[in-house]
Amino acid sequence: MTIYLQMLGTGDAFSTKYYNNNAVLQDHGYTLLIDCGVTAPQAMKSLGKSFREVNETLITHIHGDHIGGLTELAHTPSQEPHGKMTLLLAETLIDPLWQHPLLEPLHRKGATRSLADIFNVKPLKPDTPYKLSPSLTLELIRTPHMPGKASYSLLLNECIFYSADLTFQPELLLHLVHNRGVTKILHDCQLSGRGQVHTTLRELMSLPEEVRKLIMLMHYSDEKPKFEGHTGEMEFLEQQVPYALPGCRKDSL
Ligand SMILES: Nc1ccn([C@@H]2O[C@@H]3COP(=O)(O)O[C@H]3[C@H]2O)c(=O)n1
Ligand SMILES: [Zn+2]
Numbered sequence: 001m002t003i004y005l006q007m008l009g010t011g012d013a014f015s016t017k018y019y020n021n022n023a024v025l026q027d028h029g030y031t032l033l034i035d036c037g038v039t040a041p042q043a044m045k046s047l048g049k050s051f052r053e054v055n056e057t058l059i060t061h062i063h064g065d066h067i068g069g070l071t072e073l074a075h076t077p078s079q080e081p082h083g084k085m086t087l088l089l090a091e092t093l094i095d096p097l098w099q100h101p102l103l104e105p106l107h108r109k110g111a112t113r114s115l116a117d118i119f120n121v122k123p124l125k126p127d128t129p130y131k132l133s134p135s136l137t138l139e140l141i142r143t144p145h146m147p148g149k150a151s152y153s154l155l156l157n158e159c160i161f162y163s164a165d166l167t168f169q170p171e172l173l174l175h176l177v178h179n180r181g182v183t184k185i186l187h188d189c190q191l192s193g194r195g196q197v198h199t200t201l202r203e204l205m206s207l208p209e210e211v212r213k214l215i216m217l218m219h220y221s222d223e224k225p226k227f228e229g230h231t232g233e234m235e236f237l238e239q240q241v242p243y244a245l246p247g248c249r250k251d252s253l
């Protein structure tokens, strides 16, 4: 069964041309929001979509471009009888998320003491597959981003790697392709400068061709037009364009 990926945005945290790197995955009537950054409410509206359509929201890590839209999400009535929006996230992220200043507006109500007072919180264990809908499975893989900050990349349908922000992990990428059957890699990409907390284009270009040809680039800066045609086999993922993910065949996307 075909599922559809639509990036709400493909920009980095400081982009003025692209919305935050957040995505919507749709499997016939089920909608997963992957990260909900500061620009997510506006990006949804620009697509004619509403948070009301979202069944569950997955958080990869605690940075503004991935969580800054959660206050608006929290104020949207969900489709569930309990009325709360569902958040999927690794257990280690629950407390840091609740303590983050961007969620402070949700602390104001007297009876509100935890994230679970606001959201239907579903903690996920890393390295464990979860079936989210008939044609969508998800596994969290903890990947390095900033020192001391937990961050989780995603394995979708056992064959699509969706990077959270991460530093260059060539061994992981080779392992995923050779041993886990990964046929598509959606990877964050810092186009220029030193990659202290992100993976740079230069680093991705150093991968073997067999891996490069599986990569699509996201989480990039406003310099992107300058780099078009200079990313080897790796294509840019475009925001707001729907991509079909037809299962685990090599021709996905
Ligand atoms: N000069 C910088 C560079 C980065 N940052 C923050 O670090 C985060 C790295 O992950 P991100 O999700 O891209 O968001 C970045 C900024 O919040 C920042 O605040 N100032
Ligand atoms: Zn980011």
Ligand SMILES: [Zn+2]
Pocket: 061, 063, 145, 165
């Ligand atoms: Zn980040």
